[in-house]
Amino acid sequence: MNSTLRNLALSATLIAVPAAGFALAEMMISPAVHGTAAARSPGLGDLSAYTSIVNDTQTIAATGDFAAAEHRITDLETLWDQNASALRQVDRAAWNTVDAAADETFSALRAGLPDQATVDAALSALSTALDAPVPAAATGPVQYVSGIAVTDESGRAIPCEDLIGQLRTAIGSTTPVAAVADLQAKALERCNADDDAHADAFSAQALALLNG
Structure with a gap:
């Protein structure tokens, strides 16, 4: 997700990322209704606060006031x-289901010219996911970059914060070599841009370099 909190948590200063870097990461990635008031999930607990916001958003969107x-x-x-972080630890698969539906909703409402049908469908899907965040069915093998997993069993990119955290731990208090530092900066930039797939690819490459 793209938010002020995520930006502050990840990095305050980032370097520019060349377009060629994105192309490299792309090539290295292996192929691959309103909710109820209670809105409880055995896996994620009480999600009623989120459902309330979705209900409000549906009511507002119905008027055409997308802003x-x-x-x-x-x-x-x-x-x-x-x-x-806490929700992922409780049930990562269920969290992924809701997170994916939320991302679709953000994209629909933040489009240059939001489409009513697309917005309504995205909000309905998010409401359904919050009511019953059933993990998505597996779509294929886990994908790897440089020998490091960058997706889960459902084919969804691992949250970029996870791999960036692993990279920071691996670097520790040492000063990384230029290649690792460059990849770390690219991963941070892509993560801040809500581009988990490329962020994960850069982090994986950096971790592979550190692991030798």
Whole structure:
């Protein structure tokens, strides 16, 4: 998700990323309804706060005021990001299901010209995911970059914060070589841009270099 909290948590100063870097990462990635008031999931616990925001957003979006709807759904994004680490630890697969639906909703409302049908469908899917965050079915083998997993069993990119955290731990208090530092900066930039796939690819490459 793209939020102020994520940006602050990841990095304050980032370097520019050449377009060629994105192309390299792309090549290295292996192929691959309103909710109820209670909105409880055995895996993720009480999600009613999120459902309430989605309900509000649906009501606003129905009037065609997409700017106001986007403003309201940002409250969900902020709350979701605040609790992301804890929720992932409780049930990573269920978290991924809701997170994917949330990302689709953000994209629909933040489009240059939001489409009513697309917005309605995205909000309905998010409401359903919050009501019953059933993990997505496996779509294929886990994907790897430089021998390091960059997706889960459902084919969804691993949250970029996870691999960046692993990279920071691996670097520790040492000063990384230029190639590792460059990849780390690219991973941070892509993660801040909500581009988990490329961020994970850069982090994986950096981890592979550190692992020798």
